[in-house]
Amino acid sequence: MRIWFNKTFSTISAVFRDLRQSTSDGEVTLICTHSHQAASAFLAADESYLEPDLMGMAYVEWCVDFCRQHQINLFWPGKEAALISKFHMLFQAIGVEVLSVAEYQTLMLLHDKALFYTDLSPDVAKAMDFIAVNNADDFDSAIEQLSKKHQKLCVKPAVSVFGLGFRVLDTQRDSITQLLKGVEYQIPLQELRRGMNNTPQFETLLVMEHLGGPEWSVDCAGQKGELLCAVQRKKSQLAGYGQTIDNNIALEDMVTRLTKHYKLNGLYNIQFKEGANGPRLLEINPRPSGGFGMACLSGANLAYIALQSIKGETFQVPTINYGLRVAEVNTPVVLNGM
Numbered sequence: 463m464r465i466w467f468n469k470t471f472s473t474i475s476a477v478f479r480d481l482r483q484s485t486s487d488g489e490v491t492l493i494c495t496h497s498h499q500a501a502s503a504f505l506a507a508d509e510s511y512l513e514p515d516l517m518g519m520a521y522v523e524w525c526v527d528f529c530r531q532h533q534i535n536l537f538w539p540g541k542e543a544a545l546i547s548k549f550h551m552l553f554q555a556i557g558v559e560v561l562s563v564a565e566y567q568t569l570m571l572l573h574d575k576a577l578f579y580t581d582l583s584p585d586v587a588k589a590m591d592f593i594a595v596n597n598a599d600d601f602d603s604a605i606e607q608l609s610k611k612h613q614k615l616c617v618k619p620a621v622s623v624f625g626l627g628f629r630v631l632d633t634q635r636d637s638i639t640q641l642l643k644g645v646e647y648q649i650p651l652q653e654l655r656r657g658m659n660n661t662p663q664f665e666t667l668l669v670m671e672h673l674g675g676p677e678w679s680v681d682c683a684g685q686k687g688e689l690l691c692a693v694q695r696k697k698s699q700l701a702g703y704g705q706t707i708d709n710n711i712a713l714e715d716m717v718t719r720l721t722k723h724y725k726l727n728g729l730y731n732i733q734f735k736e737g738a739n740g741p742r743l744l745e746i747n748p749r750p751s752g753g754f755g756m757a758c759l760s761g762a763n764l765a766y767i768a769l770q771s772i773k774g775e776t777f778q779v780p781t782i783n784y785g786l787r788v789a790e791v792n793t794p795v796v797l798n799g800m
Contacts, residue, residue, distance in 0.1 A: 470540025476755035478506035484766035544569035563748035576620035598658040620666035675736025681757035704789035
């Protein structure tokens with residue numbers, strides 16, 4: 463089987479390694495494309511090619527041509543994954559199966575956390591208390607309302623990846639004190655508010671209750687709404703203490719319901735954090751996570767499970783090594799290209 467992964471995050475290398483470890487020689491050929499000739503994912507692929515600088519339908523059409531030219535059997539998209547999910551028929555017409563994590567509308571919903579949290583039913587999973595704002599007046603109102611219920615608040619852009627833009631609102635210290643003390647991921651409330659004076663309208667910002675407890679990252683393999691396997695990684699709140707393979711029943715139940723509700727498929731990641739009232743859903747990432755390789759150390763090869771489901775093969779549910787403490791160690795490599 464010839465499997466193509468187009469441009470995506472470098473963490474896809476962990477998926478390549480797991481597929482290679484679980485398949486016999488010649489069973490799969492892993493093909494990777496990227497717009498940068500020194501992409502680290504090229505090092506783990508069997509074949510690698512450069513992508514053109516295209517977006518939208520022009521890129522989708524290029525993808526169809528690439529599949530035809532390189533005799534692709536399974537297309538596992540990263541770049542333009544949402545748009546590609548609308549056009550499976552173009553690929554099916556040439557005999558190519560496309561692995562989309564969800565339908566187009568769902569993928570767009572997951573992309574915008576303000577819309578996602580509003581859509582989410584508490585019967586499926588519980589999110590943190592939040593208010594979406596686009597101007598200073600709404601921000602002030604949100605701070606007033608939420609401060610009555612929560613001791614500490616935080617903010618995050620509605621559209622963001624890797625936690626970019628997340629800040630805890632600090633009501634005690636100014637930015638110079640934070641800088642000198644080496645305080646990370648916090649921002650002085652009054653300085654943030656003053657900055658809004660120069661920006662009457664801004665892109666959607668979420669004002670939220672701060673969840674001060676531990677965080678879980680759950681790596682999942684699913685098949686069109688059925689959860690096949692999930693591995694919970696509980697992150698230590700102490701730097702350098704790694705992560706623990708956990709078995710939290712409340713999280714397992716929410717992951718199962720989320721998978722069914724949003725008809726999730728393939729490989730995806732769901733994140734939770736504990737607050738005063740228990741674990742709360744942070745986000746669903748429609749792609750393998752940065753810690754995907756650590757999850758598979760638990761005894762569950764999620765990439766191979768997903769592949770077996772795609773091929774219609776039966777698989778044995780793996781025994782997960784709960785309590786295992788895991789971490790990642792950086793490895794120096796020489797990249798190809800310039």
